[in-house]
Amino acid sequence: MATTRTAKTHWEGNLLEGKGTVALESSKVGTYDVSWPARSAEPGGKTSPEELIAAAHSSCYSMAFSHGLAGKGYTVETVDTQADVTFQPGEGITGIALTVSAKVPGLSEEDFQAAAADAKANCPVSQALAGVKNITLTATLLP
Numbered sequence: 001m002a003t004t005r006t007a008k009t010h011w012e013g014n015l016l017e018g019k020g021t022v023a024l025e026s027s028k029v030g031t032y033d034v035s036w037p038a039r040s041a042e043p044g045g046k047t048s049p050e051e052l053i054a055a056a057h058s059s060c061y062s063m064a065f066s067h068g069l070a071g072k073g074y075t076v077e078t079v080d081t082q083a084d085v086t087f088q089p090g091e092g093i094t095g096i097a098l099t100v101s102a103k104v105p106g107l108s109e110e111d112f113q114a115a116a117a118d119a120k121a122n123c124p125v126s127q128a129l130a131g132v133k134n135i136t137l138t139a140t141l142l143p
Contacts, residue, residue, distance in 0.1 A: 005026040005027075006024075006025040006026045007022055007023060007024050007025055007052075008022070008023045008025050009022045009023075010023075011019065011034075015036050015038050015105050016090035017036075018035070018036070019033065019034070019035045020033070020034045020035070021033055021034065022047065022052070022110075023055065032046070032047045033045070033046040033047070034046055034047055034048060034049075039087060040087070040089045040131065048087070050085040050086075050087045050093060051085070053083075053085050053096075053125075053129070054083040054084065054085045055083075055091070055094060056097075056125050057083040057085070057123075057125045057129065058060060058081040058082060058083040058098070059081075059100070060123045060124055060126070061081050061083070061098055061100065061119055061120065061123045061125070061126065062079045062080075062081045062100070062123035063123070064119040064122055064123035064124075064126075065079055065081070065100065065102065065116060065123075066079050067118050068076065068115050068118055068122070069102075069104055069107070071113050072111075072115070074104050074105075074106065074107050075104070075105060076102060076103075076104050077098065077102075077104065077105065078101075078103045078142070079101075079102040079104040080100065080101050080102070081098060081099070081100045082098070082099045082100075083096055083097070083098055083099075084096065084099075085099040093129075093130065093132050094132075094133070094134065095133070095134035095135070095136070096132055096134070096135045096136070097135075097136045097138070098120060098135065098136065098137045098138070099137075099138045099139075099140075100116060100137070100138070100139045100140070101139075101140040101141075101142050102139075102140075102141060102142060104140040104141065105140075106125065107141065109141055112139065112141040113139055116137060116139035117137065118138075120135070120137045136142075
């Protein structure tokens with residue numbers, strides 16, 4: 001069964017001096033301020049499309065990684081994923097750095113790295129972001 005999630009943005013003014021809000025409509029968990037300075041300089045208490053992409057990517061990756069390991073018979077204790085999305089004005093999103101650490105008893109380092117790479121390749125958000133030329137992954141297996 002397919003699901004659809006919805007977010008809405010209201011914007012006022014031009015790009016450089018304007019401002020807006022993005023509302024997470026499906027979950028109703030919040031409405032967040034957005035602006036060009038929050039995107040191209042310091043956040044100043046506002047979010048950006050890149051931060052929202054980072055949230056989507058890190059959560060999707062964690063789910064895909066956990067699911068892949070469970071499918072191989074491993075019990076995942078913890079997965080912590082950070083996604084750093086780099087935005088260059090005039091160029092767009094130039095890179096995404098995924099950093100994951102996980103505690104998975106009985107998993108070898110080699111199998112851990114393979115599962116981490118598989119999750120990067122197969123998480124739906126990674127696939128949706130395939131146009132980003134530089135997506136890196138650093139994976140650490142915790143004792």
